[in-house]
Every structure is written in structure tokens, then in C-alpha cells.
Amino acid sequence: MRQNKAMAPSIPTNAKAAGPDASRSTSASRLLTLVHHNRQLSRASLTRLTGLNRSTISVLISHLTAQQLVVESAPVGGSQVGRPSPQVSPHPGLVALAVNPEIDAVTIGLVGLGGRVIKKIRYSTGRIPTAAEAVNIAAAVIDGMRGELEANYRVVGAGIAVPGLVTSADGTVRYAPHLGWDSEPLADMFAGLTGYPAFVANDASLAAEAEMVFGAGTGIKNLVYLNGGASGIGGGIISEGRLLAGASGYAGELGHTFVRSDGLPCHCGSRGCLETEVRQAPLVELLKLATDDPSAIGPALCASTDPAVAAEVARQIGFLAIALRNVVNIFNPGAIVLDGFLAALHAAAPDALESAVRAQSMREPASQVLISPASLGTDLMMVGAAELAFAGFLADPVGYFGEQPAIS
Numbered sequence: 357m358r359q360n361k362a363m364a365p366s367i368p369t370n371a372k373a374a375g376p377d378a379s380r381s382t383s384a385s386r387l388l389t390l391v392h393h394n395r396q397l398s399r400a401s402l403t404r405l406t407g408l409n410r411s412t413i414s415v416l417i418s419h420l421t422a423q424q425l426v427v428e429s430a431p432v433g434g435s436q437v438g439r440p441s442p443q444v445s446p447h448p449g450l451v452a453l454a455v456n457p458e459i460d461a462v463t464i465g466l467v468g469l470g471g472r473v474i475k476k477i478r479y480s481t482g483r484i485p486t487a488a489e490a491v492n493i494a495a496a497v498i499d500g501m502r503g504e505l506e507a508n509y510r511v512v513g514a515g516i517a518v519p520g521l522v523t524s525a526d527g528t529v530r531y532a533p534h535l536g537w538d539s540e541p542l543a544d545m546f547a548g549l550t551g552y553p554a555f556v557a558n559d560a561s562l563a564a565e566a567e568m569v570f571g572a573g574t575g576i577k578n579l580v581y582l583n584g585g586a587s588g589i590g591g592g593i594i595s596e597g598r599l600l601a602g603a604s605g606y607a608g609e610l611g612h613t614f615v616r617s618d619g620l621p622c623h624c625g626s627r628g629c630l631e632t633e634v635r636q637a638p639l640v641e642l643l644k645l646a647t648d649d650p651s652a653i654g655p656a657l658c659a660s661t662d663p664a665v666a667a668e669v670a671r672q673i674g675f676l677a678i679a680l681r682n683v684v685n686i687f688n689p690g691a692i693v694l695d696g697f698l699a700a701l702h703a704a705a706p707d708a709l710e711s712a713v714r715a716q717s718m719r720e721p722a723s724q725v726l727i728s729p730a731s732l733g734t735d736l737m738m739v740g741a742a743e744l745a746f747a748g749f750l751a752d753p754v755g756y757f758g759e760q761p762a763i764s
């Protein structure tokens with residue numbers, strides 16, 4: 357099969373070797389990662405950002421162009437000082453598959469280098485899928501795309517974003533309470549059925565990385581992401597540009613931050629967790645919405661004049677502020693990015709939330725934090741899952757496909 361080459365280990369072995377090859381591999385990785393994150397960069401910008409000299413950049417770009425990893429286009433604009441510089445972009449044929457199982461659907465996406473969502477298919481399941489069903493659905497959708505994939509693309513692998521605790525090292529979902537999954541070797545199941553290497557991680561962690569690279573947190577290296585949905589609150593913490601994983605990859609369960617000493621029991625076994633106090637369901641009910649789509653909740657909250665809605669918003673903002681004060685004091689983030697119905701709560705009363713957080717947090721970290729809504733919308737999880745698959749490729753882009761023929 358054409359993709360078998362890509363099943364080679366994604367560990368950047370070349371980068372660890374000594375000598376000029378290792379240096380070239382490291383430079384190629386750095387250059388392509390910059391092009392990926394920025395979607396397009398001029399030769400001049402690449403020279404400045406990598407610190408490499410112009411002739412080295414020139415040789416490297418020629419090499420990456422020959423490998424069909426980047427494409428170069430004519431300079432844009434003519435107003436800058438000096439000679440216009442050619443633009444370097446990711447090769448449009450380089451893609452990752454993205455999979456996101458949820459309680460009522462499995463979404464499968466095709467994402468280009470540069471975080472560009474090319475295709476997204478949401479397959480409604482009508483009920484909670486088992487792990488085997490979710491993998492079968494994804495494999496069937498990918499089989500339907502196989503002709504197109506083999507003709508037009510080189511697939512680096514698949515990233516799977518799961519709402520649960522995941523051991524990323526072996527791609528096993530340890531526990532996904534809302535899906536009812538327990539110790540499911542998802543990466544192996546997926547690779548066995550599709551032939552593509554697969555990588556699995558927690559959905560909110562991947563969303564945090566996607567927002568840092570392409571969304572509201574662009575350029576911010578310390579960021580905390582919180583997503584509120586029908587099944588609870590997930591989170592991800594980015595520290596110095598890297599996802600904080602913890603000992604086993606379970607870090608970031610911000611939904612289970614303690615916010616109320618006389619709070620309700622939580623499914624995690626504790627009490628008074630953020631996600632038992634700050635919930636989407638009461639908002640949807642009070643607003644009499646027919647849908648629990650978070651994008652409908654924000655405008656409805658902002659338009660509401662019902663005092664009962666205002667009281668519930670104020671109550672939830674009070675508890676959210678307690679959780680965010682802990683986030684500010686513990687992590688000193690440059691940005692807190694709110695998604696789902698948490699973004700809707702923020703939109704309904706931005707001053708109330710921000711002043712409550714600042715009033716309770718230590719002055720210095722509070723003065724530095726920006727609280728903002730997520731910006732990638734419905735593409736977020738696809739972009740985040742694809743990042744997982746792109747990571748191994750970007751670590752050693754030149755060696756990744758071996759001698760596999762490039763796209764004709």
C-alpha cells in the first residue's frame with residue numbers, strides 16, 4: 357500500500373544523528389514548522405526567523421521544493437523597502453486525517469499543512485458510539501475518500517481527538533466517561549483498519565494547541581483553554597509553547613477544579629467541581645432554546661432581558677471566576693481562551709467575568725492575562741487533531757516519506 361512508508365516510526369531519528377545530515381534535517385524541520393504555523397512566509401522572513409544565512413535558506417527551500425514539501429510563489433506587494441521576496445507556502449498535497457468521536461457523531465476531516473481544513477464529514481450516530489463503531493465509521497469514510505487521497509495527496513497520518521483521558525504514548529483511551537469507553541487501544545484499532553499511522557490525545561488539549569498556533573492565542577506561549585459543552589468542561593494548558601501533559605498525559609482537567617465547598621457530587625467521584633456548577637443545560641432551559649448548539653447560546657444570552665437568565669448567568673460567572681482565579685495564580689497565562697458555552701457566558705457579561713477574576717487573583721498575573729473567546733469555531737477540533745499527526749512529520753519532514761514517490 358502506498359501509505360506503508362508513512363508507517364515508519366515518526367520519531368525524528370535523523371535529528372538525533374550527528375553530522376551535516378542532522379543539521380540539515382533540523383533546519384528543514386524548523387523551516388517547515390514556521391511555514392506550517394504562518395501558512396505563508398517570505399524568504400526574507402524565513403532568513404530572519406531561522407537565523408540561517410540567505411544561501412543556506414535558498415538551498416534548503418530548493419531541497420524542500422524538490423521533495424514537494426513546500427511551494428514557492430512570486431513576491432506579493434511592492435511597498436516594502438528593498439527587493440520583494442518570494443513567498444514560501446506548504447505544499448497543498450500534504451495532509452493529515454482528523455477524527456473526533458463525540459456522544460452523537462463521528463467527524464472525519466482532511467486537513468492540509470498550514471491548518472487548512474479541506475474537507476469535513478460529520479457522521480451522526482444517533483447514539484453513543486462504541487470505540488469499535490467509531491473506528492469503523494472513520495475507516496468507512498476514509499475508504500470512500502481513498503481514490504482522491506491517493507491521486508492528490510500524501511497523508512502523514514491521522515490524529516484522533518477524544519473527550520477523555522488518553523495515554524498518548526500508545527494511543528490508548530484509558531477512560532472516556534461520556535463515551536463509556538474504558539481502555540480502548542484506539543490508535544492500533546485505527547491503524548489496523550486504515551493502514552495509516554494514528555495518534556490519539558485528549559480533545560481539549562488538542563484544541564488548546566490549535567488555538568495557540570492558529571487561533572485566539574497566536575503568538576502567546578502561555579495559554580489556558582477551557583471548553584464548555586453539553587457533557588461538561590474540558591481544558592488544556594500550554595506552558596512555554598508546549599502542552600502540559602503531566603506524568604501520564606492526563607493534565608488539564610480544569611472541569612474538575614474545586615469551586616464550591618458545599619457543591620453537588622460530580623461523576624469524577626468528588627464534589628463541588630467547576631463542571632457541576634457551571635453548566636450548559638440550565639442556560640438552554642432558561643432561554644427555551646430548541647438546540648444546545650453553543651453558537652446559538654451566545655446571541656440568545658446577550659439578547660435576553662429575563663431576570664432569571666441574568667441571575668443564572670451571574671451565578672455561573674461567579675463560579676467560573678473562582679476557577680479562573682486559580683488558573684491565573686497557578687499558571688500566569690498570557691491568555692485564557694474560552695470556548696463553547698463558556699465563550700457565550702463571557703460574551704453575555706465580559707466586564708463581570710473579567711473584573712471578578714481580576715479582583716480575586718494576584719495583581720501582577722491578573723494584570724497580564726487576556727480573557728478572550730476561541731476563534732477557530734467548528735474547525736477547531738479538526739485542526740487540533742491534525743496537529744497531532746503533523747507533529748511527527750514536522751520533526752523529520754525530509755525523511756518521513758522515505759523513498760515514496762511524490763505526487764505526480
Ligand SMILES: [Zn+2]
Nearest residue numbers: 612622624629
Ligand atoms: Zn469532578
